[in-house]
Amino acid sequence: MTFLVRTKQKISQFLRAFFRKRSSRIGIYGPPNAGKTTLANRIVRDWIGDAVGPVSEVPHETRRVRRKENITISGVNGHSITIDIVDTPGVTTKIDYNEFMEYGLEKDEAVKRAREATEGVAEAMHWLREDIDGVIYMLDATQDPFMQVNIMMVGIIESRQLPVIIVANKIDLPDASANRIKSAFPQHPVIPISGLEGDNVETLYEKMTDYFR
Amino acid sequence: MPHKCTQCGRDFEDGSATILKGCPSCGGKKFLYIREAQRHDDVLEEKSIEAIADETKQEILEVKPAPAKEVEVYDRIESIRIVSPGSYELNIEKLAQSDEVVIRLGKEDKYMVDILSMAKKKKE
Numbered sequence: 001m002t003f004l005v006r007t008k009q010k011i012s013q014f015l016r017a018f019f020r021k022r023s024s025r026i027g028i029y030g031p032p033n034a035g036k037t038t039l040a041n042r043i044v045r046d047w048i049g050d051a052v053g054p055v056s057e058v059p060h061e062t063r064r065v066r067r068k069e070n071i072t073i074s075g076v077n078g079h080s081i082t083i084d085i086v087d088t089p090g091v092t093t094k095i096d097y098n099e100f101m102e103y104g105l106e107k108d109e110a111v112k113r114a115r116e117a118t119e120g121v122a123e124a125m126h127w128l129r130e131d132i133d134g135v136i137y138m139l140d141a142t143q144d145p146f147m148q149v150n151i152m153m154v155g156i157i158e159s160r161q162l163p164v165i166i167v168a169n170k171i172d173l174p175d176a177s178a179n180r181i182k183s184a185f186p187q188h189p190v191i192p193i194s195g196l197e198g199d200n201v202e203t204l205y206e207k208m209t210d211y212f213r
Numbered sequence: 214m215p216h217k218c219t220q221c222g223r224d225f226e227d228g229s230a231t232i233l234k235g236c237p238s239c240g241g242k243k244f245l246y247i248r249e250a251q252r253h254d255d256v257l258e259e260k261s262i263e264a265i266a267d268e269t270k271q272e273i274l275e276v277k278p279a280p281a282k283e284v285e286v287y288d289r290i291e292s293i294r295i296v297s298p299g300s301y302e303l304n305i306e307k308l309a310q311s312d313e314v315v316i317r318l319g320k321e322d323k324y325m326v327d328i329l330s331m332a333k334k335k336k337e
Binding site: 111 | 292293296298299300301302303304305306308309310311312314
């Protein structure tokens, strides 16, 4: 009898594992120091009370793709979605260890950081190609959005027909302009937030529940 | 009405596209617009082109050399370029296409091809 019960459990477990729709993987992409990990940490803390990774003002703090699974987000509209949040290393076209030395890193450490950051970009692009169902493209609203890397990345995301929400981050800073970002990417929704202060993140959650279903 | 090369005096028919690339005889980049009547003044009256320019108050036209074209990012074959140890240039277009890694070393066209990354089985 127990044998039968156990077999039945095994089979149903197997079937569940097999047919369960995996939750959508939402990748947070963007140039270095846009605040990707800060936002990932906020999302994860708000909904499951955990954290994704450390943040710092030195670019390329995140050099490996990090993932938190099964986060259920609800908007005030009552919709909710379950997603995996994938925090990615900042994508850039140039990485030079000298940049890190300006932040006080020793040469050896800076060279190592540059090498890891390069691997990180390759890993982020690998994920984008195979494992991502939707993208939050993060931009620092105090910076020029018309950088070549942003245009290229949004183009790549569009060519893969992935839904993308553009986040204009750091709106708590005085020279931030979410409008400049909106005019750069009029074809996508742009949500201005402050990942650090938590300003307007509810709007982002609501947009996510609508957009990534 | 024609243009004259200020360097060698060669003249070109009006609207000639040749001058856009510089004078084919001497490589000069500056041309003066000359009225038909004065077309041969430089030879017949032994005036310099500059003198004619002063006389006619025409501005000398300078053809800007076409900027040396750098290879566009998307035309590059390498996915990563190692400029020097610890300094990298990433071709994210290439990285977005596949995992196959071609590395370019330094400024010259020296490449390293990661055969292992190309031998990996493609998913689907």
